[in-house]
Amino acid sequence: MARLILLPVFFWSALVLGAVDDSGRVVFDYQMNCQGCHTPDGAGAGSVPTMKGHVGVFLQSQEGREYLVRVPGSATSALSDERLAAVLNWIMYEFAGDSLQLPFAPYTAAEVAPLREKPLNEVDAYRERLLRAIAGADARE
């Protein structure tokens, strides 16, 4: 059922924003590598953070953009650089909603490759500091 709901949104996103893998592989890669914890709609549960309507906030700083690749679930996943970049882009199109500021420069394999070689060992405090910095920058604008 979730798939049926996701598909129209996915195709709409593909038409409007372009540059997204529409082969079905990206959905499968999300399901197999992310969905178990991040849930089908990216809402998360318990200690799993919510991506839905929020994940685009990280792109407001370069460090935040890199964080999404260096977070262990991304960096140490069994996905190739190309497929990881595709999943990250798909997550943005699918879950970010209004938190994504356009224009969005999609992740590429070349960008992702060096970043995932430096996975974060400690995530919670790093993430908190990052989001505080982004919120602070927003407040100053």
Added chain:
Amino acid sequence: MNFFDKVFEQRSRQLAQRSSRRGLLKGLGALLVGGASIPLLPVARAAGNESPGRPLEEGDPSSCDYWRYCAIDGFLCDCCGGSANTCPPGTEMSPVTWIGTCHNPADGRNYVISYNDCCGKSSCGACLCMRDEGDRPVYRPDKTNDINWCLGTSSASYHCSTAIVVGVAFDD
């Protein structure tokens, strides 16, 4: 008698001469019975089941051999008052799950299966199945079924496991 009365009388008499009351009943009966039987005709309804996410089903969901249980490690909710898709009453389905793929022999395709645990009651104890296909060591926490997946629920006590089809596997 005016013109309209003549015309109607003429037409009514013509109709009465050409048709019968039984004929009307016959036609009406054929329409009712025939119309009702159209949905029963043997059209290729099986083709509808081949749409993505709706696999052809065969096998017994209360048996460990059932195709969706290829990576299961736990008690079958189907034997505990629930089903392969639903939790038994009084338990809560964990939103955080173990995800893998299973091969469906009925249609020869691979499907993505989400093993949502049902939590909030002590272990069910019926139909213990351990097939573990695709299970990985705990250093791959997202691909190991040896941990308690009652995460994100109000209670962490494990009761039984479902096996829900969430998509079609992408074959390289």
